[in-house]
Amino acid sequence: MSRARQTVTLTADLVILTIRDGMLSVLLVERENEPFRGRLALPGGFLRGDESLEQAAARELVEETRLDAGALRLQQVGIYSAPGRDPRRPRVVTCAYLAIAPDLPVPVAGSDARAARWVPVIEAADPGLAFDHDCILADAVDLARTLLQFSTIATAFCGPEFTIGDLREVYEIVWGVGLDKPNFHRKVTDTDGFIVPTGGKRSSFTGRPAALYRAGGATELVPPMMRSRFGA
Amino acid sequence: MSRARQTVTLTADLVILTIRDGMLSVLLVERENEPFRGRLALPGGFLRGDESLEQAAARELVEETRLDAGALRLQQVGIYSAPGRDPRRPRVVTCAYLAIAPDLPVPVAGSDARAARWVPVIEAADPGLAFDHDCILADAVDLARTLLQFSTIATAFCGPEFTIGDLREVYEIVWGVGLDKPNFHRKVTDTDGFIVPTGGKRSSFTGRPAALYRAGGATELVPPMMRSRFGA
DNA sequence: GCAAAAGTGTTATTGGTACACCCATGG
DNA sequence: CCATGGGTGTACCAATAACACTTTTGC
The missing domain is CATH 3.90.79.10 (Nucleoside Triphosphate Pyrophosphohydrolase)
Known part of the structure; x- marks a missing residue:
């Protein structure tokens, strides 16, 4: 049978x-x-x-x-x-x-x-x-971690408008590591189509207001986002 | 219904x-x-x-x-x-x-x-x-091309023993590009666990005999194999 | 002023690209 | 000796890592 x-x-x-x-x-x-x-x-x-x-x-x-x-x-x-x-x-x-x-x-x-x-x-x-x-959840989280590295999908965790700090937090939380703020800022702004500025700014409780961005048209992230040690 | x-x-x-x-x-x-x-x-x-x-x-x-x-x-x-x-x-x-x-x-x-x-x-x-x-075949070939870039699976195309030239041919044929021979040689020999020498040599019809290798224990390829332009 | 977060500048190092060059073999 | 493929050396360049430093806000 x-x-x-x-x-x-x-x-x-x-x-x-x-x-x-x-x-x-x-x-x-x-x-x-x-x-x-x-x-x-x-x-x-x-x-x-x-x-x-x-x-x-x-x-x-x-x-x-x-x-x-x-x-x-x-x-x-x-x-x-x-x-x-x-x-x-x-x-x-x-x-x-x-x-x-x-x-x-x-x-x-x-x-x-x-x-x-x-x-x-x-x-x-x-x-x-x-x-x-x-098991399915573990596989999906693994996939999400890989997708963050090679695609621009991290913006999907954010709302329609977000700051670069918000986006960095996404990576830090999903990957469980700290990322160097200056290098992250350059990486995402230098990658064509990852994020585009909306012109607005958001003031948080403390610190300098951050520029607001929305997701760009690119889906692939080349070169990929690297996982560094700890610079937070 | x-x-x-x-x-x-x-x-x-x-x-x-x-x-x-x-x-x-x-x-x-x-x-x-x-x-x-x-x-x-x-x-x-x-x-x-x-x-x-x-x-x-x-x-x-x-x-x-x-x-x-x-x-x-x-x-x-x-x-x-x-x-x-x-x-x-x-x-x-x-x-x-x-x-x-x-x-x-x-x-x-x-x-x-x-x-x-x-x-x-x-x-x-x-x-x-x-x-x-x-459609399935096209998706599978795409996947194979990606796997060659990020894993050591190219050795599966070869027999138990192969030369670095054999391995380079695999990449060139699957990717449809030419790769620089010297750089490819360094890349695969410098990556720990990709290939291990068997000690043997194989004489082809012409040219210097090539050292023989077998697949190593590594499965992931970090940093990945890059697709260069044309240096064959 | 001080703390905190945003953002810029600069240097060292890693890894890939390009290409000149030598090595070993068959004919 | 010559053609051919194997393999080494090296200069150059792109991208990242690390970190000092400036900017702009709230309190």
Whole structure:
């Protein structure tokens, strides 16, 4: 029987990352049904008949965060197909997608009544997530760290307008390192299309006001952003 | 009806790349059944009940090439789930895996009777492959080019022993550029764990004999291999 | 003035590019 | 000796790392 071709159930799971209170955080939902009732899990849903997996992931993203998936860049993390990973049915295979969101005002209750909330990534593995979502989350965070290095996606963590200091904080928090402020400033301003000045300034509580920028048109970051030691 | 959860058929397709006669080539099989009867397609097969997709891909690889998947590094290219991509059934979703193989002695007829043969990648798109395999192949070749830049996987194109010139040819053929010989030599010898000398030498028809090397233990290539202009 | 954050200048070092040049072998 | 590919030396250049220093705000 194991040699026979068979059908499987396909789901798309989302790893929506943001930065809240200086911590890399992920949107998790509390499961209301068995198995793993009461445990936290990544938001996700079943593939429908008229859509691709990426479209399913985009639909989930809108339901959970009200963010337009077209504006965000949805990145495929990988496919998880180990037999028995879902106790409910013999074969439930999932494809995980990474989305990076700005700090949203609200725990964004989805259109469905599930209780969604932001959880710092370091706390997410505490009792452990449902299914193999710990593994998926770890892979997605790894991917996010790599994307920061080679793409301009770090701006997706910020709002429409941000300072270079905001952007540097994104790198420092996601990578868990300190970056040299002067060198970072030059790097992002010298890279064509990374950020463009809006002309505005923002005064923080203390210190000199910082110039405001918005995301530029470039998506690739060449040369890549290097991870230095500690200069914060 | 389109909102209902449904089951799909899952397959694992393989993009097995090698270098033959100085050309990047891919292993293709001729389809014996409709649809796309007589057209070339990527080797692949249905997921069985007791295995993951990666295991299914590894099994296919052994069947097609007799290569141990454990020795090779199987890389996930992506998932292809557009509705209607397979005319046979409403939903057939495939996950594509990239394998890089040394130049094998034989067109390696698989254990099944399918006629498998190596086809240069530039010729593969000539009448077009079956299904969306043109797209999968293009994505896999892109991935291979990127992997050559950031990993040591280029050695997988070579046999157990190879010269630095052999390795340089791999880069030149896959990237379609010429590389500076002296700089390439230093780059690979200076990178710890990329290649290790075996002590042997190989005399070609002409010129000074080249030292032989085997693949080292490193998998990542830092700093990455750069694509220069043309110095061949 | 002082603290704090933004932003500029300058130097040392690392690593890639280009290319001249020598080495070892077959014919 | 000559052609050919293997391999070394070296000058130059681009980009990063480290850090001193100036600027502009709030208090």
